[in-house]
Amino acid sequence: MHCVVRWSLQMKKVLNERYQLKHVVGEGGMAVTYAALDQLLERDVAVKVMRKQFWADEEFIHRFRREAQAAAKLSHPNICGVFDICQDEDALYIVMELVDGPNLKQVIRQEGPLDEARAAGIGKQVAHALVKAHENRIIHRDIKPHNILIADGGIAKVTDFGIARAVESDSLTKTHAIVGTVQYISPEQARGEPAVYASDLYSLGVVLYEMVTGELPFSGENPVSVALKHAEEEPPAPSERRAGVSRAMEYVIYKALQKSARKRYSSALDMAQDLERIEKGKEVDEDADRTVVLSRPLATGGKKVGAESLDRTMIRPPSVQDVRYDERERTPPRPIERPGSAAMGWVLGILLALVAAGVGLMVAQKAQPELVLVPNLVGRPLSEAEQELSALNLRWSTQGEYHETVPLDHIISQMPRPGEQIEESAVISLTRSLGPQVDLTQVPDVTNMAVAAAKRTLMNQGLLLGGTTKEFNTTVAKGNVIRQSPSAGHMIEKNMPVDLSISKGEKPPPPPPPPPASQDVEGAIEYTIPDSGPDEMTFRVVTVDQDGNEKTVYDRAHAPGESVSVKVRGKGKTTVRWYLQDNLVGEKELVPE
The missing domain is CATH 2.60.40.10 (Immunoglobulins)
Known part of the structure; x- marks a missing residue:
């Protein structure tokens, strides 16, 4: 079936009289991606054409459009931009930014384990892309090296936002099939539960594991056995797979790979900040507003960390949660039992108890944290609000909403409310404006219509008749539409113009040539x-x-x-x-x- 799809598209070459297909640059279970030329804007693009088995599913097409439209609104340096969502006859496809570079899977296959600073830098960029997506209430659901493109300068770009979500239509998952690539799937997805924001962080943890070790944490004879391991088993320590993995990197990976979504990072931003520290060669900031006590021993240089490393562990009191995620349990990750480790586990347990008791006593003896008066940020630009919160030593999280009157990237609302007193380093939840909601409509096919009929059809779809040009044509009757721009199937804003080329009929024969001039x-x-x-x-x-x-x-x-x-x-x-x-x-x- 896949060969038939590929053959028919290559034979066609041009989609919607606009996108000229050049060659295949990637293939996956859901789509084939082509390098193409946008003939209207004269720029190179990538065209991702969904596999043929999805074309007849109306629910999928509806969800595909909705999710792709949401993804198209994500503008971020680490997200592969979406330009267009189209249908050409029976083909369903997305037009995206064309990234000149390999995907991360190809990089790992060619180079093997990556330098830790480089791996942390790539992971940090992916985490920042997830921050942007999660702020807009979009879960990727299929983070994997194949969906991370490495452009010039080492810039990582995450692609395929919204596609995995679109595939989760009832008609396609009524067999309880797992959505997502099984080697990178989160435990909750493996159990058939809905994906949450932290599911993306688990998948990113698997990607980090593979980058620093060159191997996946789990393997099996079939996808089901791998999914079961994600749901039930703990992965081998990265330092056991490759000597030299730092304690800080191992901590980040363990934190992301917790079986319970509540025990992972509270936000993609927290994970990005830790990865940035590792990229710069710094220790993970264990004074951050989160629990970092691990009952599973970490490793440094391939060796277990002894008691001398445990006195750096710090327990914090609960703080304001990140509103983008469900309430997090502040409990440590589960230990992994290995043969011969029981005695060490008891020793470490006693040491942890002693350290916790000592730190708890110090915390109790410390003065109460200073309180900060929450400023009024409503109506102010987001950049200005961030500057003020940073000056007050407060943290913040943002989410976007469409608003008819509040300007783009200005604050609509906040929690806690202005005038309340909160502790330093607490989190302020900000809702920023995405501007007025864009009302999209599908461009109808008005070719071969008379101009008057084409105008009525466009108006019925909420569109305007744009400019018209006339040209001779041997196949389209005089006065009828030869072609239109944008072409049929494109999703554009309502009240936008559609330009038409009108037939002047057959071209008249040329006049007889003048008599030759006398020499x-x-x-x-x-x-x-x-x-x-x-x-x-x-x-x-x-x-x-x-x-x-x-x-x-x-x-x-x-x-x-x-x-x-x-x-x-x-x-x-x-x-x-x-x-x-x-x-x-x-x-x-x-x-x-």
């Missing part, structure tokens, strides 16, 4: 006046052109014996006659060469 001819008449005769005799030269027009070109008196030379010019075939005393004495023709 110039020239010659010379040489004549000697006779010695006998009057003292003066009149010598005259006459030309006759090809139309019979006569012209005297020479007429003078000469003495007997005098030689006469006359140059003659004409257009086309010319007859030359010369006379002495009005008597014809010679004649010749000048003919073009």
Whole structure:
């Protein structure tokens, strides 16, 4: 079936009379991606065409459009931009930014385990992309190296936002199939439960694991066995797979790979901040507003961390939760039991208890944290609000909503409310404006319609008749539409114009060519006046052109014996006659060469 799809598209070459397909750049279970040329805007793009088995599912098409439209509104340096959502006859496809570079899976296969700072930098960029998506209430659901493109300069771009969500239509999952790539799937997805924001962080944890070790945490004979391991088993320590994985990186991976979504990072931003520290060669900030006590021992350089490393662990009191995620349990990740580790587990448990008791005593003896008065941020630009919160030592999370009156990227509402007192480093939840909601409509097909009928059809769809041009056409009747821009199937804003090209009918035959221009001819008449005769005799030269027009070109008196030379010019075939005393004495023709 996949070969049929690919063959038909390659034969067609151009989709919607706009996107010229060049060659395949990637294939997956859901789609085939082509490099293409947008002929309207004259730019290179990527066209992701959904597999044929999805085309007949109306629910999928509806959800595909909705999710792709939401993804198209994500603008971020680490997100592959979505330009268009189209249908061409039966083909359903997305037009996206074309990234000149390999995907992360190809990089790992070619280079093996990546340098830890580089892996942290790529992971940080992916986490920032997830921050943007989660702020807009979009869960990716299929984070994996194949969906992370590495552009020039090492810039990571996440692609395929919304596609996995679209595939979760009832008609496609009534067999309880798992949506997502099983090697990177979260435990809750493996159990058939709905994906949550933290599901993306689990998948990113698997990607980090693979980047620093060159291996996946779980493998099996079939996808089901791998999914079960994600749901039930703990992964081997990264440092056991590859010596030299730092304690900080191992912590981030463990934190992301917790079986319970509530025990993972409270937000993608928290994870990005830890990865940025690792990228810069710094320790993970264990003073951050989260629990970092791990009952499972971490490793440094492939060795277990002893008691001397545990005195750096700190327990914090609960704080305001990140509103983008469900309430997090502040409990440590589960330990992994291994043969011979029971005794060490008891020792570490006792040490952890002692450390916790000591730290708890110190916390109890510390002064109460300072309180901060919450400022009024409603109506202010987001950048200005962030500056003020940063100056007050407060953290914030944002989510977007459409609003008819509040300008783009201005604050609509906040929690806690202005005037309340909260602890330093607490989280303020901000709702920013996405501007007025864009009302999209599908461009109808008005080709072969008369202009009046096309205008009515466009108006019924909430669109305007744009500019019109006229051209000759042998197949479309005079006065009917030859083509339109944008073409049928595109999703555009209502009240936008659609330009039309109108047929002028068959081109009339060309007029007969003008007669060829006559070529110039020239010659010379040489004549000697006779010695006998009057003292003066009149010598005259006459030309006759090809139309019979006569012209005297020479007429003078000469003495007997005098030689006469006359140059003659004409257009086309010319007859030359010369006379002495009005008597014809010679004649010749000048003919073009």
